[in-house]
Amino acid sequence: MAKKGARDIALDVLNRVEEHQSYSNLELKSVLDREELRAVDAGLVTELVYGTIQRRLTLDTALDQFIRGKKVQSWVKNLLRLSVYQIHYLDRIPDRAVVHEAVEIAKRRGHQGIASMVNGVLRNVLRQPGLWKELGQGDEIRQLSILESHPEWLVRRWAAQYGLEETRQICESNNRPPHPSIRVNTLKLTREELSEKLAAHFSTVELSAVSPDGLLLDGGHAAGTQWYRQGDFTIQDESSMLVAPALAVEPGMKVLDACAAPGGKTTHIAALMQNRGKLIASDVHPHKRDLIAQNARRLGTTIIEPIVSDALHLGEKNLGQFDRILLDAPCTGFGVIRRKPDLKWNKTPEDVKAIAELQYELLQSVSELLQPGGLLVYSTCTIEREENEKIVERFVREHPEFELDPSLSKDLPEAVREKVDKGLGYIQVLPHHFESDGFFIARIKRKA
Numbered sequence: 001m002a003k004k005g006a007r008d009i010a011l012d013v014l015n016r017v018e019e020h021q022s023y024s025n026l027e028l029k030s031v032l033d034r035e036e037l038r039a040v041d042a043g044l045v046t047e048l049v050y051g052t053i054q055r056r057l058t059l060d061t062a063l064d065q066f067i068r069g070k071k072v073q074s075w076v077k078n079l080l081r082l083s084v085y086q087i088h089y090l091d092r093i094p095d096r097a098v099v100h101e102a103v104e105i106a107k108r109r110g111h112q113g114i115a116s117m118v119n120g121v122l123r124n125v126l127r128q129p130g131l132w133k134e135l136g137q138g139d140e141i142r143q144l145s146i147l148e149s150h151p152e153w154l155v156r157r158w159a160a161q162y163g164l165e166e167t168r169q170i171c172e173s174n175n176r177p178p179h180p181s182i183r184v185n186t187l188k189l190t191r192e193e194l195s196e197k198l199a200a201h202f203s204t205v206e207l208s209a210v211s212p213d214g215l216l217l218d219g220g221h222a223a224g225t226q227w228y229r230q231g232d233f234t235i236q237d238e239s240s241m242l243v244a245p246a247l248a249v250e251p252g253m254k255v256l257d258a259c260a261a262p263g264g265k266t267t268h269i270a271a272l273m274q275n276r277g278k279l280i281a282s283d284v285h286p287h288k289r290d291l292i293a294q295n296a297r298r299l300g301t302t303i304i305e306p307i308v309s310d311a312l313h314l315g316e317k318n319l320g321q322f323d324r325i326l327l328d329a330p331c332t333g334f335g336v337i338r339r340k341p342d343l344k345w346n347k348t349p350e351d352v353k354a355i356a357e358l359q360y361e362l363l364q365s366v367s368e369l370l371q372p373g374g375l376l377v378y379s380t381c382t383i384e385r386e387e388n389e390k391i392v393e394r395f396v397r398e399h400p401e402f403e404l405d406p407s408l409s410k411d412l413p414e415a416v417r418e419k420v421d422k423g424l425g426y427i428q429v430l431p432h433h434f435e436s437d438g439f440f441i442a443r444i445k446r447k448a
């Protein structure tokens with residue numbers, strides 16, 4: 001049987017995501033592991049899947065003019081979205097080739113009637129290049145929602161929190177591709193040494209301004225290198241790299257990471273502790289314990305003790321008191337839409353409310369394990385105030401033995417301090433600030 005082309009494979013992934021309500025990154029990984037594609041084809045499949053999901057609302061609004069009232073099967077809708085995405089957003093694929101391939105796919109998967117319909121719709125789209133200017137009628141929020149392809153409720157929510165202009169920047173940034181970044185394993189080498197090693201393998205290796213441990217890479221597959229396998233670095237977003245330093249750990253301390261899997265931040269904390277002390281890494285899912293252990297082994301750290309526990313019940317484990325606690329809480333993930341575009345379509349306002357309630361309970365629960373004088377960092381990869389500021393502000397209001405710690409500022413890199421620190425004991429990084437993940441980090445002190 002002939003090997004499938006990139007567009008066929010991308011369509012399979014889009015169909016599976018829709019049918020199974022699954023995550024595109026997981027579906028994509030499983031298909032890329034199975035099909036042995038050349039790097040360039042794997043890159044195209046990835047771009048087509050993420051791009052089509054990311055731009056879904058804009059594409060559907062454009063397509064609606066040509067298919068309104070028609071009954072269109074969901075795989076055909078995905079094929080149309082995928083094709084219009086290429087026509088409108090990708091320069092390197094000629095429009096004729098896009099239409100031809102879509103029609104061939106439609107013939108193979110359906111029948112001549114579907115192929116003719118696909119051909120007709122795509123030719124109509126091509127005949128109306130002005131179509132894109134007319135999308136997004138209505139008030140400014142609705143326009144932004146359609147043109148930058150984010151659900152209207154979310155745009156409305158962000159506009160109320162950040163204002164319309166900042167919301168526009170957030171949405172635009174979410175639609176740009178992520179920067180691949182890595183964190184040096186300082187237990188083994190310095191960032192400069194790693195940068196020299198990688199320079200021959202990647203077309204660009206730059207020092208991150210957001211984290212003193214970060215490097216930005218381009219033109220290669222970091223996880224496929226020998227340096228990754230031998231534990232010289234971890235793949236991590238630059239904003240995530242700000243969390244472990246916010247704990248201000250020292251070698252020899254006793255530290256708890258209460259929601260630790262897969263251990264990205266745990267291993268960073270271990271490196272900052274110079275692999276000396278005790279670091280309990282807990283997660284509620286038993287299957288994730290191995291991920292933490294594997295990461296710790298690969299990076300050569302020996303102080304991490306992975307355990308399985310619901311953070312709401314860690315108090316029952318007789319673990320004693322901790323000098324430092326990290327609660328990198330489960331959240332809606334709206335800071336990582338650029339990397340997980342499905343999130344914006346799957347979540348609802350009720351999800352924000354429900355997760356915020358859990359976050360508050362988690363915070364209350366783990367805070368009981370903090371020594372007087374100790375520090376607790378609460379972080380999320382979301383930009384919802386309800387999951388961030390409101391949680392920590394309510395917590396210190398209702399627990400007077402705790403306070404937000406403005407000395408967090410001294411543990412932030414200069415670029416971050418200048419851009420986002422207001423000296424309140426917490427920071428909110430938005431996706432457009434550094435073209436990295438949106439992240440919230442708060443430092444709370446238990447009064448001595």
Ligand SMILES: C[S@@+](CC[C@H](N)C(=O)[O-])C[C@H]1O[C@@H](n2cnc3c(N)ncnc32)[C@H](O)[C@@H]1O
Nearest residue numbers: 259260261262263264265283284310311328330
């Ligand atoms: C944001 S992720 C943590 C990422 C991790 N800190 C890292 O940097 O690699 C949140 C984690 O919390 C875990 N989790 C969710 N609910 C939990 C609970 N009630 N108790 C403990 N862990 C929980 C999830 O399994 C998930 O691995």
